[in-house]
Amino acid sequence: MRARLAILATPIVAALIGIAIGVGIAALLGAPPGRFLALLIGQTLGSGYGFGQVLFRATPLIFTGLAVVLPFRAGFFNIGAEGQMAVGGFAMALAGIHLHALPGPWLWIACVVAAALAGGAWGAIAGALKARTGAHEVIVTILLNFIAAALINYVLNRWYALPETVRTAEIGAGAWMPRASAAIPFFRGSGLSAAFVFALAVAAGCDLLLLRTSLGFALRILAGGPRRARYARLSPSRLTVVALSGGGALAGLAGASYILGYKHYFEEGFTGGAGFIGIAVALLARNRPAAVPASALLFGILSQGGLAVNEIVPREIVDLVVAIILFMYIVLDSKAREGTWRWISS
Amino acid sequence: MAPSPPAAVSFDGIAKRFGNTIANDGISFEVRPGTVHVLLGENGAGKTTLLSILTGFLKADAGEVRLGGVPLEPGSPRAALRRGVGFCAQHFLLAGDLTGAENVLLGRPGCVGLRPLPRERIARIEAVAAANGIAVPLDQPAGRMSIAEQERLEILKLLERDSRLLVLDEPTSVLAPPEIAPLFATLRRLAAEGRTVILVTHRLAEVEAVADRVTVLRRGRVVGEADPRTTDTETLVRWIAGEEPRVVAPRRSAAPGEVLLSTRGLSCGTGPSAPRSIDLDVRAGEIVGIGGVLGNGQHEIVQALTGMLPLRGGSVRLFGIPYAAPARVPLHDDVAWIPEDRRGEGIALEMSLGENLRIGMPRAAADLTANAAGGLLEEYDVRPPDPALRASHLSGGNQQRLLLAREMSRRARLILAVHPTRGLDPAATAFVQRKLLDARDRGIGILLVTGDLAELRRLSDRLAVLFRGRIRYQADAAEVDAEAMNRALVGVEG
Numbered sequence A: 001m002r003a004r005l006a007i008l009a010t011p012i013v014a015a016l017i018g019i020a021i022g023v024g025i026a027a028l029l030g031a032p033p034g035r036f037l038a039l040l041i042g043q044t045l046g047s048g049y050g051f052g053q054v055l056f057r058a059t060p061l062i063f064t065g066l067a068v069v070l071p072f073r074a075g076f077f078n079i080g081a082e083g084q085m086a087v088g089g090f091a092m093a094l095a096g097i098h099l100h101a102l103p104g105p106w107l108w109i110a111c112v113v114a115a116a117l118a119g120g121a122w123g124a125i126a127g128a129l130k131a132r133t134g135a136h137e138v139i140v141t142i143l144l145n146f147i148a149a150a151l152i153n154y155v156l157n158r159w160y161a162l163p164e165t166v167r168t169a170e171i172g173a174g175a176w177m178p179r180a181s182a183a184i185p186f187f188r189g190s191g192l193s194a195a196f197v198f199a200l201a202v203a204a205g206c207d208l209l210l211l212r213t214s215l216g217f218a219l220r221i222l223a224g225g226p227r228r229a230r231y232a233r234l235s236p237s238r239l240t241v242v243a244l245s246g247g248g249a250l251a252g253l254a255g256a257s258y259i260l261g262y263k264h265y266f267e268e269g270f271t272g273g274a275g276f277i278g279i280a281v282a283l284l285a286r287n288r289p290a291a292v293p294a295s296a297l298l299f300g301i302l303s304q305g306g307l308a309v310n311e312i313v314p315r316e317i318v319d320l321v322v323a324i325i326l327f328m329y330i331v332l333d334s335k336a337r338e339g340t341w342r343w344i345s346s
Numbered sequence B: 001m002a003p004s005p006p007a008a009v010s011f012d013g014i015a016k017r018f019g020n021t022i023a024n025d026g027i028s029f030e031v032r033p034g035t036v037h038v039l040l041g042e043n044g045a046g047k048t049t050l051l052s053i054l055t056g057f058l059k060a061d062a063g064e065v066r067l068g069g070v071p072l073e074p075g076s077p078r079a080a081l082r083r084g085v086g087f088c089a090q091h092f093l094l095a096g097d098l099t100g101a102e103n104v105l106l107g108r109p110g111c112v113g114l115r116p117l118p119r120e121r122i123a124r125i126e127a128v129a130a131a132n133g134i135a136v137p138l139d140q141p142a143g144r145m146s147i148a149e150q151e152r153l154e155i156l157k158l159l160e161r162d163s164r165l166l167v168l169d170e171p172t173s174v175l176a177p178p179e180i181a182p183l184f185a186t187l188r189r190l191a192a193e194g195r196t197v198i199l200v201t202h203r204l205a206e207v208e209a210v211a212d213r214v215t216v217l218r219r220g221r222v223v224g225e226a227d228p229r230t231t232d233t234e235t236l237v238r239w240i241a242g243e244e245p246r247v248v249a250p251r252r253s254a255a256p257g258e259v260l261l262s263t264r265g266l267s268c269g270t271g272p273s274a275p276r277s278i279d280l281d282v283r284a285g286e287i288v289g290i291g292g293v294l295g296n297g298q299h300e301i302v303q304a305l306t307g308m309l310p311l312r313g314g315s316v317r318l319f320g321i322p323y324a325a326p327a328r329v330p331l332h333d334d335v336a337w338i339p340e341d342r343r344g345e346g347i348a349l350e351m352s353l354g355e356n357l358r359i360g361m362p363r364a365a366a367d368l369t370a371n372a373a374g375g376l377l378e379e380y381d382v383r384p385p386d387p388a389l390r391a392s393h394l395s396g397g398n399q400q401r402l403l404l405a406r407e408m409s410r411r412a413r414l415i416l417a418v419h420p421t422r423g424l425d426p427a428a429t430a431f432v433q434r435k436l437l438d439a440r441d442r443g444i445g446i447l448l449v450t451g452d453l454a455e456l457r458r459l460s461d462r463l464a465v466l467f468r469g470r471i472r473y474q475a476d477a478a479e480v481d482a483e484a485m486n487r488a489l490v491g492v493e494g
Helices: A002-028 A033-042 A048-073 A081-098 A104-133 A137-160 A195-212 A214-222 A226-231 A236-263 A274-284 A289-309 A316-337 B047-054 B077-082 B100-105 B119-131 B147-161 B177-192 B204-210 B233-241 B298-305 B342-346 B363-379 B396-409 B426-441 B453-459 B482-489
Strands: B009-018 B021-031 B036-040 B062-067 B085-088 B165-169 B196-200 B213-218 B221-226 B259-268 B278-283 B287-291 B311-318 B335-338 B414-418 B445-449 B462-467 B470-476
Touching (some): A048 A195, A048 A236, A081 A236, A081 A274, A104 A236, A195 A289, A274 A316, B009 B047, B021 B047, B021 B213, B036 B204, B036 B233, B047 B165, B077 B085, B085 B147, B100 B119, B213 B233, B221 B233, B233 B426, B259 B445, B278 B287, B278 B470, B298 B414, B396 B426, B414 B426
Parallel strands (some): B036 B196, B085 B165, B287 B445, B414 B445
Antiparallel strands (some): B009 B021
């Protein structure tokens, strides 16, 4: 029991240590610790605008975190969320532009489906290559990130970019997700939208899928290797494609959530590394979908907090804090597990 | 009076618990230098935990280990190695991608760095192997070796290291009888040279053959210590089980029915021991046993029958239907399979016991099992019988029981039982054997693969002995010619 508590506590302890070291470094650079913390915390959790921005920044991270978690629970490491998110967002923008005549709810559904399908298809490439040829999904998904960027760049500039820009026209307004500030004045000025609620629902859905359905069970069996899956009368190749395309679809939704909830058009580079931060989000969430929102929230706080402390120290200090948190987590987690992972008796 | 030399190993009040499970509950005993000391006890008695503490893999909660009277730094495998403790684990600790020679030299001084492995070191390994009669393909990756070869490689590692104290956790459970005698001869010789051997086994016959001293553990405590030459087997069994042992039900004569599984000219795999031209029939209500020294093609036959390995020739019929491309279809739901590699196939260590009971089950049966999980675990004496517990928290023997609980409760017409009692204590072995005989009497056909000759003969209605991929001997149980069978085991013609 104590070991289990230690394991649960490690992400929190890691976060506290990371922030403490960040405070120390800020102090070396001449920023008084009190002021540093006041900015970091006050301007993220201390105001309606700040908190709204935190949730807004966490929203795509929830999706990209899930995009890493789902394949990971089947034994695959998806490094391709960045590209899958871009492909999903771009396909969605095309759907939102071409189908803008659809009535609002239908347009929204069409956009979301387009994003999930396109992201899923991008992930399925890695899945199919893995299943067919054994090509390692890490390499393939990394390379697909570059291919996605180049492909989108070409299609965008050839047919869709507005003159002198790298962005599309706005998608049909019927698909936009309502801003939180419209209903709750507390969040005034922040980018928070209903997409956050959508993200929470998808996280809950992923948790149910993995832990309560036979598909999730099959995916978790595959995590023990194709031999174990075959032993369980499952088809490893089919499940491999399902796992990686599922991850791609979730990453595609990350793109959808950002554009539908905030930006309303596709712009090159809009992903801003959210696909890669998703890996860290998944790590800190210990690959439990239900823990992904909390983990994404921490990264949301830090990314918003970086802007706040920029007033007195370089905001890169916060990137440093993120890295330290991850290091500490990895170290502490293996410590917490010592003696429990080797639970053997004759 | 001259003081007697200090004990090679003394355990002094060793205690270790995992959560609510007390694995070691104040264990104290001594191992004299130059002796072979056998550690007995049923599955979960705490043997492996104690050895893990001795070898530094685990840290005791209380108590002290002393080697030659000097305390051993707890929780440090490096310190244990430096003090001459050599460990051969129940589940091998080999690097699958490295060759046999590289595995032996892994972590040895002079073998770290950029230079290729020194040739004289490899020559030395070969010399040690030859001197001890251990045949291992040293230039092959360990992952491609058979389990028997891996076991021999582990032992070779200790010998090459010249360990003063050899700790072997169930080394004989994967060996065939002809391989056990040379191992014991080696151990006796090492003890005569002044080394000390600690050996875990479940086979009481081996205690008498090799041990100078035996200590019996039960539920984490020492319940008995004796000189095996002056102690009878019944006493040991009573110490181990805490009760009179259950005896295997006498065999009933089988009345075989329809043919469930048949192979004609089955060939698969590559290499000198790959199965060639195997003809087998398993009928309803009979046990067909395949025996032989491990690594003579048993593994590949099972792989081919379960769709893990494509056929190179011949045909397979399952329930009367040609099984045309077994490597492409999942195993039939009416076939239960107790696999050889329970960690790689049968059991998901990271999942709960309840989830493990559902692996590979058809949907409806899986739901039934979910409701009856607790009862099933108790019936198969999985300790603790808690469906929510993770399988990684079970001892090796209990994992095997968990696997059996699932596969034996499947509504199967055919059971593939591959080493079904490996690693089980005598009581659990008797239990499993009785379950298999019961299943046979209910009209289920069973293909039994085992390296244990006694088991082969006790359970099989018909048996076949493999040597280098071919059936060298087969007979009905009533007509077995023990000499001919033994000759077939080692490949002697006639």
